[in-house]
Amino acid sequence: MADAFDFLSPKDGFLVTKANYLTDFDQTVVTYLYQPLMGAVAYSLYLLLWSQVKDVASQHQFQTHATLLNLLSVDLPAFYDGRSKLEALGLIRTYQKNGEAGRQLVYELYAPMKPDVFFKDDLLSVVLYESVGEKRFIELRERFKLQPVRSQDYKEVSKNFLTVFHVQNDHLLNTPDGVAETKSFISRNRRINLVLARLSYRRLIGNCCKMC
Numbered sequence: 001m002a003d004a005f006d007f008l009s010p011k012d013g014f015l016v017t018k019a020n021y022l023t024d025f026d027q028t029v030v031t032y033l034y035q036p037l038m039g040a041v042a043y044s045l046y047l048l049l050w051s052q053v054k055d056v057a058s059q060h061q062f063q064t065h066a067t068l069l070n071l072l073s074v075d076l077p078a079f080y081d082g083r084s085k086l087e088a089l090g091l092i093r094t095y096q097k098n099g100e101a102g103r104q105l106v107y108e109l110y111a112p113m114k115p116d117v118f119f120k121d122d123l124l125s126v127v128l129y130e131s132v133g134e135k136r137f138i139e140l141r142e143r144f145k146l147q148p149v150r151s152q153d154y155k156e157v158s159k160n161f162l163t164v165f166h167v168q169n170d171h172l173l174n175t176p177d178g179v180a181e182t183k184s185f186i187s188r189n190r191r192i193n194l195v196l197a198r199l200s201y202r203r204l205i206g207n208c209c210k211m212c
Contacts, residue, residue, distance in 0.1 A: 004080035010069055012103040013062030016052045019093075020111035029112045030091075032140055036131040037124075038089060042082035044072055046091055049107055062104055115144035 027047070035043045048071060069079055086092045090113075095106045112118070119125050119141060129137045149156075175183075 004077040008065065008076060008080055009103065010064060010066040010076060012065050012105060013101065014065055014068070014105045014107060015062055016049050016107050016109065018050075018053050018109045020109070022050050022109070022111050026111045029115055029118070029144075032143065033115065033118055033124075033128060034089060034091070034112055037127055038085040039082070041072065041074055041078050042085040045079065045082045046086055046109075048072065049092065049109055053109060062101075116146065119144070 030043070030046065038046075045068070048068065065076075065079070069076065072079065074082075083092070083094065087094060091110055093108045093110070095108065097104050097106075113121070113124070118128075128140070132140070
């Protein structure tokens with residue numbers, strides 16, 4: 001990518017933060033469904049950034065991009081190309097600030113789509129199909145297929161929540177302040193994440209249209 005040095009320098013600082021939690025299953029989804037789309041460099045960068053966010057210091061102290069380049073053993077254009085793919089797939093969002101300390105970036109990490117959502121997405125499923133071929137695509141679909149109990153031979157006997165756990169009636173009628181504040185905070189962040197997800201999806205569509 002010839003213009004990478006116009007937008008990024010090894011000396012630029014970066015921080016890493018997360019908008020979602022990343023589970024072991026999410027990593028499996030990224031490995032099998034996203035890696036064929038993004039390639040090895042972007043995949044390694046994504047996992048490296050997640051390892052960085054587990055370090056509290058990495059969330060508060062800027063490091064230089066030279067650190068990432070050395071850990072990945074790639075040059076700046078390859079790094080920038082990998083980062084762009086992660087952005088297009090909605091796995092990271094990049095924020096930039098130019099100040100006295102120079103150019104500083106914050107990478108906000110997102111978990112991947114759930115497999116059923118991924119396969120229902122016309123754009124992502126088609127790109128995966130084109131990347132791996134029909135045989136492998138069907139294998140991946142079967143690997144992540146859900147199999148809930150649907151047999152008419154079984155009757156559900158599961159207990160519901162209130163038959164097992166006791167909750168004070170006054171707390172049910174009047175939600176404690178701490179719980180109400182937490183619900184409001186989470187709802188606000190969820191709305192923000194929904195807007196960002198829609199923007200990422202539109203960016204992905206735009207990038208694919210440019211490639212056509």
